[in-house]
Amino acid sequence: MIKTKYNYEDITNLNSYISKILKKNFGKGPAACYTFLTDDMMFINIKNFITPVEEVLIKKNEEHLAHKSRMIIFDAIFEQIQEEVKRVLNIDYTSMCYDWSFKHNTGLIILTKDEHFTQTAEHSLEGNESVNSIKKICSNVHNTQVQINHVSQTSTVTYIIYSGFMSKIEHALYEKGYVELLIEWSNELKGEYKQNKRLFEHALRAAIDDHFVFLDFEKDRGMIVFYHT
Template identity: 30%
Template structure:
């Protein structure tokens, strides 16, 4: 199956899956496959009951419910993708922007491919890394390893390794991973809002998402960039 067919199959499946499990599917599903990553960007995805809760400032309750449901769905997603498209997902991450009614899934393919074999460095990469390091210092600690890749002209992914501080590791060991994740989501979102990423990239950021694998001490930040207007 070629890349375009895989992307189409994943888009259709994700739309059906979310509609069946949340009562409402996203209006749009955008899939990008660039080994070893597959990214799925969801737009206009907020069920009626969730809309009521968000409107009454119960965003955290919606996030907790979605996290519980995603724990159940991820094994099925991995199995279905392998059966229907032949691609094997090693890890999966996700995040929501409830205020924008959007969300993202990030799948890490089980492949030996390296990103630097596929993509060249993008403009302002050094400055982006500097900004990420400053953000990480405020939220936890500077990453021990930092990589970023422009998957396409609208999708920038940042990978941080080794950012957890001892108190966070202690909370994880004590079984408080969900509380820590929800807290860090809110903290890092606020820091991104205050950052200079848009100035550095010289374009507007339409959406951004953050997720972690606490056991591996790895984090992904995904930026959805607004297309630049073409000159007349």
Template identity: 25%
Template sequence: MTNDKTVQMEIEDFISSFLQRQFGETPLSVDAAIRNPFIAIHLMGFLLPGEKNLIKRKELKRVGQTRDLLLNGVKPEMFQELAAITGCGVKEIYADWNFEKESGLLIVVLDTEVDPASLIYPNDVSKEAIHEIVIRISKIAQKAPETIESYWLDDTVLLIERRGLMVEIEKELIKNGVVEELRLAKRPLEHRVLDFLKLEPVVKHEISDIFVDWNFEEDKAYMVLIMEAKLN
């Protein structure tokens, strides 16, 4: 299963109905980009009524914490349904949110091989330049990753995988069960650094959204750039 339009539509329809069923709200749009082993599901116009008042009061951390708890509670059903649609086992699901834009991203990691096409960069974009900036971002926020790889899921979605990021104090926090607190602290920090170190000149696209999430137990992180399509 790779970049199949029928599967893409089924995933988009499932996520829309799933969010409506679980949370009583349907996103204005759901767009899935698929290239094995990754699926990036971009949500636009998704904000729960109770969240709007909290966001007005600048309680973004509280909204993020509640979202994470809600999503963790329904992940088993998502795993099952997405596995049935794709015909592949689902290894992991990640999520990040931009509450000011009312957008979000779900990253699904399937139990299948990497599609070699995802490793091919556009002719006018330098993989080395992108990786260099991402390494600089990582150094500011924590430390340089031990390994880094990037995957084009389609012309406007770039997923970057980093491994070996955590410093010793973070490892100790994880051992003590301080996982959600660490995630909530790292998200805004990494987003601030991303805003400071501009990626648009090297990706040759206008970036409309950036999302990040971590698997702290495996010392792994994903960053996804959602870009505007180039005009012909």
């Protein structure tokens, strides 16, 4: 459910603040920053954000370094964003995740109340056929039997929360501390989701413009966000 009780000025001010803090820390701010809220999450979509340094890394086939540097910086500035959101909206988000599409020069930041990013078993798409189709696609990508916990769809955005995506090998790697290796692997998996675009479009009955994938290896859960027309 999309929140409507927050006024336009509050959201505009937050967009401006986030753009400024990104510019301060990256040396270049996004050309556009759009925010909307659900009952328990805040979605921040940014466009045209790639810095000159990242452009060089991408051209040199070192995209993983661009991802890593962004991860380090965003982990460092989360507290500042968290405090500003609490001041403006009086919402205390406890965690943040993010994903970047360097090809499309778009990114998505999600602030969550951690206790809500769990197994809600709520499917708001019409009929179980769509949910079952999504479950099959996700299971094929991960080679495991995932559980679809929540599907929510609006006119422009669909987000899917699922769990149980990790294989025995991925669990073992995480337990032994190979987190960076798993993060690099997750970027490969995002390409697998892109290859399944038409299957997702059929299940969602909507054309997909962009998508983002978030994988939480600590809690074995993930989320896919589709922007569509």
